[in-house]
Amino acid sequence: MKSIFDYIAGIFKGVWSLLKGMTITGKYFIRLDKIVTQKYPENRKKLKMYDRFKGELIMPHDANNFHKCNGCGICEMNCPNGSIEVISDKIITSEGKSKRIIGTHIYHLSMCTFCGLCVKSCPSNALAFSQEFEHAVFDRNKLTKVLNNPGSSLVKDLAE
Amino acid sequence: MGYQKYDLAPLTHSIDQFLYSHLSSTWAFLAEMTLIGVVFLIFYAVIGLYLVLAERKVCAFMQNRIGPNRVGWFGVIQTIADLFKLLLKELITIRKADKLLFNIAPFIVIIASFLGIAAIPFAMGLHAIDFNIGIFYIMAVSSVGVVGILIAGWSSNNKYSLIGAMRSGAQIVSYELSVGLSLLVIVIYSGTLQLSTLVESQADAWWIIKGHIPAILAFFVFVTAGTAETNRGPFDLAEAESELTAGFHTEYSGIKFAFFFLAEYMNMFLVASVAATVFLGGWMPLHIPGMEGFNNAMDFIPPIVWYFGKTAFVIFLMMWIKWTFPRLRIDQLLNLEWKYLLPINLVNIVVVALIVLMGWYIK
Numbered sequence: 001m002k003s004i005f006d007y008i009a010g011i012f013k014g015v016w017s018l019l020k021g022m023t024i025t026g027k028y029f030i031r032l033d034k035i036v037t038q039k040y041p042e043n044r045k046k047l048k049m050y051d052r053f054k055g056e057l058i059m060p061h062d063a064n065n066f067h068k069c070n071g072c073g074i075c076e077m078n079c080p081n082g083s084i085e086v087i088s089d090k091i092i093t094s095e096g097k098s099k100r101i102i103g104t105h106i107y108h109l110s111m112c113t114f115c116g117l118c119v120k121s122c123p124s125n126a127l128a129f130s131q132e133f134e135h136a137v138f139d140r141n142k143l144t145k146v147l148n149n150p151g152s153s154l155v156k157d158l159a160e
Numbered sequence: 161m162g163y164q165k166y167d168l169a170p171l172t173h174s175i176d177q178f179l180y181s182h183l184s185s186t187w188a189f190l191a192e193m194t195l196i197g198v199v200f201l202i203f204y205a206v207i208g209l210y211l212v213l214a215e216r217k218v219c220a221f222m223q224n225r226i227g228p229n230r231v232g233w234f235g236v237i238q239t240i241a242d243l244f245k246l247l248l249k250e251l252i253t254i255r256k257a258d259k260l261l262f263n264i265a266p267f268i269v270i271i272a273s274f275l276g277i278a279a280i281p282f283a284m285g286l287h288a289i290d291f292n293i294g295i296f297y298i299m300a301v302s303s304v305g306v307v308g309i310l311i312a313g314w315s316s317n318n319k320y321s322l323i324g325a326m327r328s329g330a331q332i333v334s335y336e337l338s339v340g341l342s343l344l345v346i347v348i349y350s351g352t353l354q355l356s357t358l359v360e361s362q363a364d365a366w367w368i369i370k371g372h373i374p375a376i377l378a379f380f381v382f383v384t385a386g387t388a389e390t391n392r393g394p395f396d397l398a399e400a401e402s403e404l405t406a407g408f409h410t411e412y413s414g415i416k417f418a419f420f421f422l423a424e425y426m427n428m429f430l431v432a433s434v435a436a437t438v439f440l441g442g443w444m445p446l447h448i449p450g451m452e453g454f455n456n457a458m459d460f461i462p463p464i465v466w467y468f469g470k471t472a473f474v475i476f477l478m479m480w481i482k483w484t485f486p487r488l489r490i491d492q493l494l495n496l497e498w499k500y501l502l503p504i505n506l507v508n509i510v511v512v513a514l515i516v517l518m519g520w521y522i523k
């Protein structure tokens with residue numbers, strides 16, 4: 001007898017839980033104001049990407065053209081695709097010591113999978129992702145970028 | 161009754177008489193056949209394409225998206241563009257496939273659904289063939305489609321296809337029972353298998369209202385089993401794209417794939433229109449016994465609008481189900497049928513027999 005009750009109760013429970021699911025999708029169906037799709041080319045002007053969006057790799061520079069990269073090459077070692085090439089340089093500091101600085105930080109956008117390992121692993125937090133995502137170009141050489149601005153230098157060097 | 165002013169029978173009869181008076185009887189017969197065939201072909205294509213669009217839109221809205229909105233206003237010609245794309249694609253023949261069976265399988269599937277549509281009463285007097293065993297006929301021809309699916313899976317010479325086809329076989333064979341039994345409920349109520357009489361019998365009120373609890377139960381069982389019959393989600397084990405790539409039509413490309421695709425949507429239309437005709441009164445306007453003014457007002461809406469409205473409602477219900485629930489496993493699927501739907505149905509039939517015997521329904 002108990003099994004019969006269980007059977008019938010099971011049916012009602014099942015139907016109830018199915019109805020619950022259907023109310024949720026039903027609510028979504030009528031809530032047209034909640035649509036998350038962006039109509040992209042039309043809203044290009046006011047399109048706002050999210051902070052966590054990984055557009056392309058950049059090296060942020062402040063107003064005085066300073067960045068934080070010291071040319072250690074850790075990002076290059078961590079990149080699974082070999083899309084970063086760090087060419088470091090040497091300078092002689094005021095105290096007469098030889099010091100490594102970044103020469104050119106080359107980034108191959110065409111090989112990057114936007115995994116973010118470089119940004120995570122950089123000990124000086126010198127790298128970041130921009131929100132730029134319109135990468136299409138007619139010449140693939142344009143996808144090879146130099147991240148440190150010409151004439152820029154390390155923040156710390158200023159202090160010395 | 162007021163709805164009779166929209167009777168389309170005089171129109172169809174005048175076309176019939178026109179043909180017979182201008183042609184010899186054999187030619188007139190052939191011309192009539194061709195005419196009906198062409199009309200149904202166009203209807204089939206248009207409905208099929210727009211159901212695909214409707215599905216994509218409904219699915220999108222349920223997931224807080226917009227859906228197709230680029231080709232034409234609101235995406236209205238998106239699926240037509242898709243069809244052209246499919247028409248231009250290469251038909252790849254698999255080297256070790258059984259060529260003959262591989263090529264006829266899509267036709268079997270599409271012809272089965274095409275045959276079913278022929279017996280549907282669309283409006284008063286708009287009815288291609290009015291069999292006295294209409295419901296039985298529709299069930300019989302629509303289940304031929306599974307043969308096409310089995311052949312498609314078998315002849316593709318591909319394990320995924322074969323598994324998909326086998327699942328679909330098991331599924332359709334079991335759910336056919338529920339479909340039949342739930343329709344039987346209304347057949348017992350109305351005492352007829354003929355679709356036109358069935359619709360006429362709902363002139364006072366629809367069977368889902370007149371037949372109260374058993375009819376409502378049968379309606380939901382029918383919609384569930386019908387969704388399973390058409391291999392639609394959450395019962396789409398035959399395709400199960402996450403496990404079997406595309407199941408029985410993995411190896412099909414171009415227009416042959418489009419045939420399977422269209423047939424799926426037409427089967428959905430067929431199930432929805434049978435549900436609308438049998439449970440919701442087909443083209444019969446909403447009539448409430450004893451409310452003359454209301455009934456007369458309802459009669460002003462033409463039957464064809466009623467028919468398509470009800471069908472659209474059932475189709476929406478099926479899409480709602482599809483886009484809400486996750487796919488069942490094969491054992492869950494068979495459990496649902498054999499342990500739940502079938503016993504419920506059998507009890508329901510006995511109850512209905514009793515109710516009809518005692519006259520406990522709205523006559």
Ligand code: SF4
Pocket residue numbers: 068069070071072073074075076086102121122123124125126127
């Ligand atoms: S970006 Fe960071 S990890 Fe890469 S070289 Fe510069 S400091 Fe080192």
Ligand code: SF4
Pocket residue numbers: 057078079080081082083084111112113114115116117118119
């Ligand atoms: S995001 Fe990943 S792939 Fe791209 S440059 Fe950084 S480490 Fe390399």
